[in-house]
Amino acid sequence: MSEQAPALKNVLVTGGAGYIGSHVVYALQKTRRFKVISIDNHHNSHPAALSRVSELSRKELGPNPSELELASTIVDAHKCDLTQPSQIRTVFEKYGKGGIWGVIHVAAYKAVGESTEIPLTYYANNVGATVSLLQTMEEFECRRFVYSSSATVYGTPPVIPIPETTRLQADSPYGKTKVMSETIIDDLCHADQRWRAISLRYFNPAGAHPSGAIGEDPLGRPGNLLPLLAHIAVGRVKDPVLKVFGNDYPTPCAPVSSGSLNPANKVE
Numbered sequence: 514m515s516e517q518a519p520a521l522k523n524v525l526v527t528g529g530a531g532y533i534g535s536h537v538v539y540a541l542q543k544t545r546r547f548k549v550i551s552i553d554n555h556h557n558s559h560p561a562a563l564s565r566v567s568e569l570s571r572k573e574l575g576p577n578p579s580e581l582e583l584a585s586t587i588v589d590a591h592k593c594d595l596t597q598p599s600q601i602r603t604v605f606e607k608y609g610k611g612g613i614w615g616v617i618h619v620a621a622y623k624a625v626g627e628s629t630e631i632p633l634t635y636y637a638n639n640v641g642a643t644v645s646l647l648q649t650m651e652e653f654e655c656r657r658f659v660y661s662s663s664a665t666v667y668g669t670p671p672v673i674p675i676p677e678t679t680r681l682q683a684d685s686p687y688g689k690t691k692v693m694s695e696t697i698i699d700d701l702c703h704a705d706q707r708w709r710a711i712s713l714r715y716f717n718p719a720g721a722h723p724s725g726a727i728g729e730d731p732l733g734r735p736g737n738l739l740p741l742l743a744h745i746a747v748g749r750v751k752d753p754v755l756k757v758f759g760n761d762y763p764t765p766c767a768p769v770s771s772g773s774l775n776p777a778n779k780v781e
């Protein structure tokens with residue numbers, strides 16, 4: 514590596530092996546400016562997703578890539594439980610104070626129905642873990658944060674399309690965990706101006722990389738419409754029933770582009 518070459522910035526992605534997480538990792542690797550660290554407990558993902566992302570990124574390197582470019586395609590993957598602060602700490606300790614440039618927090622439980630049955634699990638994994646993560650970041654002087662929220666924070670919105678200024682009134686425990694986490698992040702940024710954070714409210718993300726190497730591949734019966742349809746189509750669902758609740762819902766469509774996932778654009 515030449516002495517002038519700028520070092521890669523270390524970015525931690527939680528839930529890196531999941532649907533959105535794996536595409537975020539890919540988007541980061543494509544810039545060739547970041548080294549990705551992933552934390553995932555594989556509650557809803559296969560560890561292989563991360564190897565597939567790296568393989569994809571390596572294939573896209575030009576001929577004779579530099580050492581730095583090659584290094585940008587390697588993920589430092591940790592299987593760890595975000596509800597255990599000591600496990601988060603171990604990852605930060607590896608990089609030391611200031612060693613992790615920023616965090617993109619995607620890991621969460623996301624099934625609305627399930628959240629009404631096991632709310633405590635949702636509050637522990639989606640809110641408690643977010644607080645532990647922010648506390649560890651503070652301790653290790655890492656204050657750039659991109660939070661994966663959800664349009665579910667609006668509950669049943671009074672107007673569609675939903676203006677960003679709409680009041681937050683989530684209906685389910687899952688939605689409430691997103692409102693609470695957003696509030697915590699907001700309070701933190703107001704208390705300490707050194708923090709740079711943004712919450713992204715995704716609607717229904719759909720699609721996959723054109724190669725088919727990465728996409729939405731949840732474990733068990735999918736809770737979301739599109740993976741459920743895909744699983745039914747390939748015969749992976751035991752009870753292949755799909756309930757259609759209406760045919761007049763005005764579904765807006767917008768790309769979740771790599772640009773919107775790039776923390777450098779959002780928190781720098």
Ligand SMILES: O=c1ccn([C@@H]2O[C@H](COP(=O)(O)OP(=O)(O)O[C@H]3O[C@H](CO)[C@@H](O)[C@H](O)[C@H]3O)[C@@H](O)[C@H]2O)c(=O)[nH]1
Nearest residue numbers: 528530531532533553554555556557558619620621638663
């Ligand atoms: O405590 C947990 C819970 C989940 N995960 C992992 O986090 C990833 C989440 O990915 P996935 O289940 O595929 O969900 P996504 O569709 O990527 O969901 C994301 O997108 C939602 C909005 O659409 C956000 O609300 C969620 O925070 C976020 O997980 C998976 O790999 C899980 O194994 C953990 O590591 N720890």
